[in-house]
Amino acid sequence: MTAAPEPAAGGTLPAGGAMRVMGAETEYGIHAPSAPSANATMMSARVVQAYAQVTRQRAAGGAETRWDYTDEEPLHDARGWTVDRSSAHPSQLTDQPPVLDAEAVALAYGREELELDGQDESGTLLMNMVLGNGARLYVDHAHPEYSSPEVTNPRDAVKWDAAGDLVALAAVRRLAADPDLPPVNLYKNNTDNKSVSYGSHENYLMPRSVPFGDIVRGLTPFFVSRQIMCGSGRVGIGQDSSTPGYQISQRADFFEAEVGLETTIRRPIINTRDEPHATADKYRRLHVIIGDANLSQVSNYLKFGTTAMVLSLIEAGLAPKVEVFEPVAALQAVSHDTTLTARLRLLDGRRVTALDLQWMYHEAAAKLAQDTGVGDKVDGDGHTHDVLERWAAVLTQLDNDRAAAASSVEWLAKLSLLDGYRERDGLEWNDARLGLVDLQWADIRPEKGLYYRFLARNRMQRILEDAAIAAAVSEPPADTRAFFRGRCISSFGKDVVGASWDSVIFDVPGYGRLQRVPTREPLRGTKALTGALFESYREAGPFLAELLGHNAPPAA
Amino acid sequence: MAGQEQQQPQSRDSQVEEDIPEAPPAPPEAQASASTEGVDDLLDEIDGVLESNAEEFVRAFVQKGGQ
Numbered sequence: 001m002t003a004a005p006e007p008a009a010g011g012t013l014p015a016g017g018a019m020r021v022m023g024a025e026t027e028y029g030i031h032a033p034s035a036p037s038a039n040a041t042m043m044s045a046r047v048v049q050a051y052a053q054v055t056r057q058r059a060a061g062g063a064e065t066r067w068d069y070t071d072e073e074p075l076h077d078a079r080g081w082t083v084d085r086s087s088a089h090p091s092q093l094t095d096q097p098p099v100l101d102a103e104a105v106a107l108a109y110g111r112e113e114l115e116l117d118g119q120d121e122s123g124t125l126l127m128n129m130v131l132g133n134g135a136r137l138y139v140d141h142a143h144p145e146y147s148s149p150e151v152t153n154p155r156d157a158v159k160w161d162a163a164g165d166l167v168a169l170a171a172v173r174r175l176a177a178d179p180d181l182p183p184v185n186l187y188k189n190n191t192d193n194k195s196v197s198y199g200s201h202e203n204y205l206m207p208r209s210v211p212f213g214d215i216v217r218g219l220t221p222f223f224v225s226r227q228i229m230c231g232s233g234r235v236g237i238g239q240d241s242s243t244p245g246y247q248i249s250q251r252a253d254f255f256e257a258e259v260g261l262e263t264t265i266r267r268p269i270i271n272t273r274d275e276p277h278a279t280a281d282k283y284r285r286l287h288v289i290i291g292d293a294n295l296s297q298v299s300n301y302l303k304f305g306t307t308a309m310v311l312s313l314i315e316a317g318l319a320p321k322v323e324v325f326e327p328v329a330a331l332q333a334v335s336h337d338t339t340l341t342a343r344l345r346l347l348d349g350r351r352v353t354a355l356d357l358q359w360m361y362h363e364a365a366a367k368l369a370q371d372t373g374v375g376d377k378v379d380g381d382g383h384t385h386d387v388l389e390r391w392a393a394v395l396t397q398l399d400n401d402r403a404a405a406a407s408s409v410e411w412l413a414k415l416s417l418l419d420g421y422r423e424r425d426g427l428e429w430n431d432a433r434l435g436l437v438d439l440q441w442a443d444i445r446p447e448k449g450l451y452y453r454f455l456a457r458n459r460m461q462r463i464l465e466d467a468a469i470a471a472a473v474s475e476p477p478a479d480t481r482a483f484f485r486g487r488c489i490s491s492f493g494k495d496v497v498g499a500s501w502d503s504v505i506f507d508v509p510g511y512g513r514l515q516r517v518p519t520r521e522p523l524r525g526t527k528a529l530t531g532a533l534f535e536s537y538r539e540a541g542p543f544l545a546e547l548l549g550h551n552a553p554p555a556a
Numbered sequence: 557m558a559g560q561e562q563q564q565p566q567s568r569d570s571q572v573e574e575d576i577p578e579a580p581p582a583p584p585e586a587q588a589s590a591s592t593e594g595v596d597d598l599l600d601e602i603d604g605v606l607e608s609n610a611e612e613f614v615r616a617f618v619q620k621g622g623q
Contacts, residue, residue, distance in 0.1 A: 192619040196621055432610040433610045448605060
């Protein structure tokens with residue numbers, strides 16, 4: 001395999017505001033009501049397989065694109081060390097290809113279950129796809145996961161995350177149409193309310209020069225409190241929901257540590273996994289595991305937009321100087337207080353509400369945006385002004401007009417429905433129908449998902465037109481390397497044998513070896529830099545020859 | 557390949573449109589008032605959408621661990 005030079009250089013993003021290279025990862029809850037004991041990993045693989053059939057990438061391309069694991073480093077800790085493989089939890093070993101053959105399934109779940117469940121004739125299941133929009137669709141443990149392409153701003157983060165819900169929906173429809181397989185439901189939520197949680201993660205690119213301790217100090221009070229805007233709401237208190245009630249966050253009760261490398265056990269508020277998926281001496285990828293999966297576009301937008309702005313504050317050394325006493329307990333106290341009046345103790349002795357904390361961050365972020373100019377309505381970066389406005393509007397509504405906030409804040413929207421049932425039918429919080437409303441809120445089918453019923457009635461605000469989200473199912477973002485990745489898949493899929501966040505690997509007739517094109521700079525490989533090249537070539541060989549500066553290969 | 561990748565969103569598009577006949581998004585002010593009105597009507601609609609046998613459906617939704 002030869003390593004080629006990078007595509008031409010890209011630019012940088014305006015600093016100080018909401019623009020930043022970022023992306024979303026969503027693990028979907030998976031359930032086959034007609035086959036409740038079906039193997040979850042197998043069903044998840046069927047979801048990926050079904051989407052491959054939808055796109056016909058397999059038929060045309062002779063197999064989906066394989067994920068390239070060369071640069072995965074899940075055991076690198078941002079604090080400066082590497083965990084020994086032998087002491088890592090098996091679920092942390094995400095750098096080994098999960099090629100799930102019959103043997104592996106049998107080892108994990110028992111041979112009988114495998115035989116009951118059936119398997120692919122080849123004995124292997126498709127676990128991984130790279131999509132034409134630059135995203136990755138794969139099986140993560142026992143859930144299908146969609147990892148969005150890299151984007152540069154919160155609006156695009158919402159767009160390509162919502163596109164993932166349409167990808168998942170297409171797979172669900174395909175499976176529903178197959179008379180030989182049980183229909184599969186997918187839920188954009190984070191817990192089964194029986195003690196298991198699965199994640200929706202955010203990723204933000206940061207300069208490696210920012211000390212990790214600054215990130216921990218700056219982000220922790222923000223993460224303790226941002227759920228009041230971004231929480232999706234949950235029926236039940238405690239990991240196993242044993243205490244009846246309603247809380248703001250799906251995830252809060254599953255967090256047990258302040259800082260750590262794990263994502264599946266002893267989950268930390270600040271995750272230290274340090275796989276930059278980019279030039280490692282320049283960047284770190286901040287891996288945020290504390291968020292809820294959002295269907296509400298406004299909640300999702302604020303999740304990405306405000307977090308990106310707080311990272312800008314941290315980089316500038318201007319994060320509010322607040323430290324929350326016992327942050328894990330505070331995180332849960334905030335989640336359990338739907339009145340938003342609980343006061344958290346700060347280390348300096350002050351007592352503040354989650355709203356107070358959010359206003360402190362808003363004030364600091366607004367000042368930095370003004371000082372750098374990125375927050376200007378006309379001459380700014382085109383995103384920061386809007387994030388600041390919506391952030392302030394939602395905080396104000398949370399304080400004095402919760403009915404208005406319910407059109408954008410997901411946990412309040414869900415609560416309005418639950419309260420409707422409680423009042424009309426006199427239901428207690430432990431009534432199964434309220435549990436069903438909570439679960440079905442997140443069904444990704446528009447005719448069944450209660451969020452989508454709200455959206456259809458205009459009870460939820462939109463940030464994006466439906467058509468823009470639908471286009472993002474196949475179109476990559478224009479302004480990151482995801483453009484290059486996605487276009488390689490959609491233009492030359494049959495010649496691409498592997499891809500990852502920071503590479504695309506070609507196997508082109510005439511080239512003796514595999515050609516690995518590194519894409520380690522997230523702002524290169526954009527439409528501006530490579531769009532013309534894709535327009536110019538219909539075949540991968542001449543395309544690569546120009547890209548890599550080689551002479552054209554001999555005809556195969 | 558490019559053509560094939562393009563085909564599927566169209567087919568799903570039409571499906572989505574069938575499922576939710578959309579009105580244009582209302583301004584936030586209108587939505588704010590909407591959220592306090594029509595609760596009975598809303599609940600009637602949701603009644604028809606909810607899975608039958610809530611207890612069994614919720615109990616059967618069991619997930620294996622994730623991140």
